Amino acid sequence: MKNNLSLLMLTGLIIISVDSVRNLPSLAVFGEYLPLFFIIGVVFFLIPVAFISAELSANFVDQHQNGIFQWCSRGISDNAGMFAIWAQWSSNVIWFPASLLFMSSTICSVFDFASPPAIASIMVTLYLLIMAINHFGVKESAIVSFICMILGVVIPVLVLFIFLGFWLVKGYPLELKVSQISFNLSALKDISALTVVIISFLGIELCSVYVPMLKDPQKTFTRAIFLAVIFIVLMMFLGALTIAFLIPAGSISLYNGLFETFKIGFDRLGLLAAMPLISIGLVLGAFGSAISWALSPAVSLCQAAERGYLPKRFSTNNNYGVPSNILYIQGLIVIGLSLTITMVDNMNSFYWVLISLNTEVYLTMYILMFLAALRLRRTSKKTIIHNELVFYSLCIMGILGILVAMIAGFVMPKNLVSIDSLTYAGLYLCGFLFVCSLFMLFVYWRNKHLRDPL
Template sequence: MSTAASSPSARPGKPLAKLGTAIAHGGKLKASGKPVVITMMAFAIMNFMTVVSLRGLPAQAEYGLVSIFYYVFAAVVFLIPTALVAAELASTFPKQGGVFRWVGEAFGPRWGFAAVYWQWQAWVLWLPAVLVFGAAALAFVWWPQSFDAALATNKYYAMAVLLVVFWAVTVFTFRGMESSVRLSTFAGVVGTIIPGAILIGLGGVYVAMGNPIQMPLDTGFLPNFGDWHSMVLAAGIFLYYAGMETQAVHVKNMRNPARDYPLSILIATIMTIVIFVLGTLAVGVVIPHKSINLASSLLVAYRDLWAAIGLPWVGNIMALMVAIGVLGQVNVVTSGPSTGLLAVGKAGHLPHILQRTNAHGMSVPILLLQAAIVTALCVTFLILPSVESAFQILSQISNLMFLAMYMTMFVAAIRLRYTEPDIVRPFKIPGGNFGMWLVGVVGFLGALVSGFLSFNPPSQIGTGNASIYIGFLVIGTLVEIAIPFIVFAFRKQSWKDPNSDFEPFEWETKNSRPAPPGAPIPVLPAAAGAA
């Protein structure tokens, strides 16, 4: 998963750079006062760049040819359902709020707040994991390789780089969303798109030159479904695909959403699967199965692939490019989700201290809270036996938070077909209510299975004591699940910012529709009158 680039261009003044800035500002796409029309191919590229990241390739290289099955399976049961459901919800409820509004329309603001909190925390928990990968990439910029490998696996080095880089990015984000978009789009191209293409090309050259293939080719394409522990890392593929709903808010800017959106998602899905599958195989052919390391094997693969054609030093340059890509990912994830949480907070769901903004409109208190959480998570690097195990556990908790949000979104989409049957849906999942049930249930069950697998210690890496590993996951997940409900229970009417532009829910403005079951007295004035 990558949010490193929400637009294909990084140069200010260009139309696509304006598009990227608009994306960062919540989808208000305008150019010279006129709405921007997004073509089918442009939308496909936007979704592709939002989802794709290279950091997870070594984890799936563990499976060899079986990884192809996992990538395709996760796309069918999770990526495509997520994209379709998000498109219908985003086009039907285009007002500000994203997943908070979608879930809130179905189940009220309590569940809407929980969903947006889980989404935000998923990104926050994801940050240390991706920074571990960035620290490894930075380590591989130097020489010799033995020094690089030792540095990349050093817990204290990883923790130091994580803290320095993340706090530096946090301070940079204070400059405003436009600066963040420029950095992230540049880093996305330099650190994800170009290195991904090079990795696949080098893998092909390596095989064509007759070099030894380290990946076993006699395993077949189907996994051993009875070995649950070996399937845990495969469940992480769902996390790689997370984020497809991000761009769904722009469905109404397409010429023909009913036709162009499904086609663009199909194109983006194929592009995503191709780069994941071929990139994973490229790592697998050059790194022996038993030597694969989640944090550093991609960098070793680059160096070995370039060494195969007599240019090992270029591998160090590739490591620097990958590190730049991580910087862009961290930057956009640091700024984007916090902005969405700020809008929800101003609607009356967060205390005033977390609603304050600087001259650039950035929520400094929320950004500092993020930084404090990430700093606290560094403790896992000292408690767990290795950098690799810390990398794994943070990724899994992030995965569980994403899955909780997605499962809630799938159920909300099904419910809204019945509570809002007559509302205009610019894009509607085909097949009537049956089509929605099919897509929603498949996506829900896919996320549920992935979540269940996440609690099993993976057999491929050393996580230390299994009880401690599982305890971290269980306690961390329960705490994260509970926090938004606790905050919501203690919210006050006075928390609502009088200048908030958050619009009421549909059920608050339509007398013909009752409030969702269990919906509390709304904070919004318009809703308070209806109550």
């Protein structure tokens, strides 16, 4: 690849991988306690993950391949690397219907139709378009993602800030009073809120796939991570608070809350005609994020296929350097899951279970990433984090934060999910164990073909 990715563009790609405005309603639901949980999420998850993944990416700059599979394979073992990329890839597949549901429901809201068949059809169409864009290579998909970041993340959040300013100037009542915001640690009893915050920060390590496209990768990637973290924290925190100020917590829809927020805001401004434009922006923001999420794990899974964990046909790339065979299989699974939307009565419950299960599986990958970083510290050069105390503190904080978040995932948020708590925990545990256990099939395949090569 040519060295043609700038600092600005890389920063934008990191932002679009993490900062999807579709997560704002999920955060806004916990309005008064959001600042407390947000600080915990930033300190015990976002900062450790961001800078440890940057350190690992910098250490593998001179290698032919980068990413979570390489980090965990080198730091722990090949099987650990396979489990890590399987956790990332499978959680990505679980997450996709939730993202597609957000985009589809937003489009349906614009045109005032929301039947399950229509929603499912749009979800399938959107994913096919994502696959088509990724088919033409990393550089091309990066350009599309960056444009989507500007139109679908920056502009919508700025419009939210304009709404809040208008509310304050006009003296309209706020649904969440500043005096209600609490840092009381008793709020930690609602530990499921931590899962929502963690969900908002997933994916910052995905952009390691762009490292080969950078000029002076160590310096550029470090600066991009730093700038992206600042932007993500400010935009996500202030954006979610703005929604909490404008919309009653009990009225916030997880998958369609942004559309309703903008509808209320533009109605007060007398600019309802602008709704189709902002809706297109919201879809573009989620679309750009989905492009990165579709491609990056597939690239790392292709690396695992080269080590024998998948059939050889999955270890090859097309003429544009993209693992198209993996993308095809990924597409079939995502489309199949998306079609189940026609059988779901409670959209909020469906949306929450998907994104929460995705998070639980994904967090197992982060545990391995931190363990790999700890082992590689003894043999690798110090590229970004030179201070030993800082490095080990980040790893320990990250592992602690992830373990707490994994426990929190089994706690049913009563204001979001309407199913029985025992049923929820049982389904959640079964889904998690099922996804993780499938990893053994890949180990069996590899061991079998190492013993009996074709």
